[in-house]
Amino acid sequence: MTPNNFQNTKTQPLKKHRIFNNWQVVTDGWYIAAKVSEVKKMAILSTIVCGQKVVLFRDSTGIVHCMDGFCPHMGVDLGIGKIIDDKIQCFFHHWQFDINGNCVNIPAQEDIPKKACLQTYATKEKYGFIWVYPLAEAPEDLLEIPSLEGQEITFSIGKSFYRRCHYHVTMINGIDPQHLKTVHSLDIDMDLSIDEKNGSTIEIELCGEMPEKNLAERMMKKMIGPRYAYAMKYAHGCLGALTLMKDVNLFGRPNLIPRMHMLFAYQPIDGNKTFVQPIYVTKKRKGPLGFIISTFLLWATKRGFYFLQGEDGEVYNNIRFNTSNLLPIDAPVARYIGYINKLRPSLWSSGDIDSTEK
Ligand code: FES
Ligand SMILES: [Fe+2]
Known part of the structure; x- marks a missing residue:
């Protein structure tokens, strides 16, 4: 909440809304995560989008992927890990995650716990930025400029x-x-x-x-x-x-x-x-x-x-x-x-x- 939301609360009460002007809500939509040039092949970018820690990387075909940024094992920042065969490998104990956020390898044991997975996010490259949507698949496309839809x-x-x-x-x-x-x-x-x-x-x-x-x-x-x-x-x-x-x-x-x-x-x-x-x-x-x-x-x-x-x-x-x-x-x-x-x-x-x- 902005500091001035705490001021004059008795003399000028604020009208509260369910979503409008409510810092606790982030609506479904497309948000900028990085500039296109910041996300490179074989490298992981760890960043914050709308207050959430996410990692971004390009797979070997150049497609950008985005997922939650903390390892589900002990919470290490996945940004300090590396990309091996289009999978993110956590720096700490080498758990590996595929592009769908599934854990596919744990060096210490064969069994992979059900909870060992990451929420993934839809991505889009447009207007010079990587945009992400807070769901694995976005039900709606990024806004096109009115009257320029479908045009170069x-x-x-x-x-x-x-x-x-x-x-x-x-x-x-x-x-x-x-x-x-x-x-x-x-x-x-x-x-x-x-x-x-x-x-x-x-x-x-x-x-x-x-x-x-x-x-x-x-x-x-x-x-x-x-x-x-x-x-x-x-x-x-x-x-x-x-x-x-x-x-x-x-x-x-x-x-x-x-x-x-x-x-x-x-x-x-x-x-x-x-x-x-x-x-x-x-x-x-x-x-x-x-x-x-x-x-x-x-x-x-x-x-x-x-x-x-x-x-x-x-x-x-x-x-x-x-x-x-x-x-x-x-x-x-x-x-x-x-x-x-x-x-x-x-x-x-x-x-x-x-x-x-x-
Ligand atoms: S904290 Fe990531 S593998 Fe252990
Ligand atoms: Fe104005």
């Missing part, structure tokens, strides 16, 4: 950072309509559309008429058209894909300005901080000109993010988020919280999950 993409990995609040809270930044006006000076009345097709994702689109109160706004309206729209697609409560420049025209011509895409991957650190990894994504374009356009777009997307982050990033370092006084205009936030509270707690959750508060 190129990406740029942004500088990661930390926030001193729960990631469910910092993820709200993209869909809080009031602060667009008060912080980002975007004086647009936004219409809201929400698409909650399956339990693990929710897409929230905000669109409105471009304002024309001053010269700059009128020029902007001439350039990019009368409508402005952007969308956030959330997956598993730990990933957010932001799409900017949705459906804008350039001097009346549609599709000339490409959409800009940012993916944010979140996970809890030390049970009280949030790790945020931005990834900038665009379509892979052909030829040298295509390369230049894609590179420029990734650069512009990154600049756009730094600009937005500079205006309100600090809010999320001191916030003690409370949902007692949400207004009708906060409808996207309320819907998003409802979506989070319906997600599935994973094997990586701790403590009892209160089933009464939704």
Whole structure:
């Protein structure tokens, strides 16, 4: 729990939720475990994902595997062991585990106890990272960028950072309509559309008429058209894909300005901080000109993010988020919280999950 959750508890009681803003719950979903380049053949990487100790290694065919990081014999860190014939061998007493987490050899005896096995985790290589899912088989795929599904993409990995609040809270930044006006000076009345097709994702689109109160706004309206729209697609409560420049025209011509895409991957650190990894994504374009356009777009997307982050990033370092006084205009936030509270707690959750508060 963040320290400020202990403050003002009598005078400003915190509204508790089953999953939203609850540090004890880690929901099923895809989490970053390492950079692709950090996981090599014949070597074991021991790391922490969402507070859990796991090991990662590449087998002889190059496929990455992930499993619990403590040996089931006496709890030694398997990261100090070695890979022999695609099996992890513990450093201490040389128990060996295959890629399914089964113990297949104990030098001291022939019998292998039933409990001598490791929980394994599904893995995926994408966007320059190894992602893991807190189950042996993932029932859902890693989020694809909306409107780039199935297409070849190129990406740029942004500088990661930390926030001193729960990631469910910092993820709200993209869909809080009031602060667009008060912080980002975007004086647009936004219409809201929400698409909650399956339990693990929710897409929230905000669109409105471009304002024309001053010269700059009128020029902007001439350039990019009368409508402005952007969308956030959330997956598993730990990933957010932001799409900017949705459906804008350039001097009346549609599709000339490409959409800009940012993916944010979140996970809890030390049970009280949030790790945020931005990834900038665009379509892979052909030829040298295509390369230049894609590179420029990734650069512009990154600049756009730094600009937005500079205006309100600090809010999320001191916030003690409370949902007692949400207004009708906060409808996207309320819907998003409802979506989070319906997600599935994973094997990586701790403590009892209160089933009464939704
Ligand atoms: S602690 Fe791993 S084999 Fe004994
Ligand atoms: Fe913002």
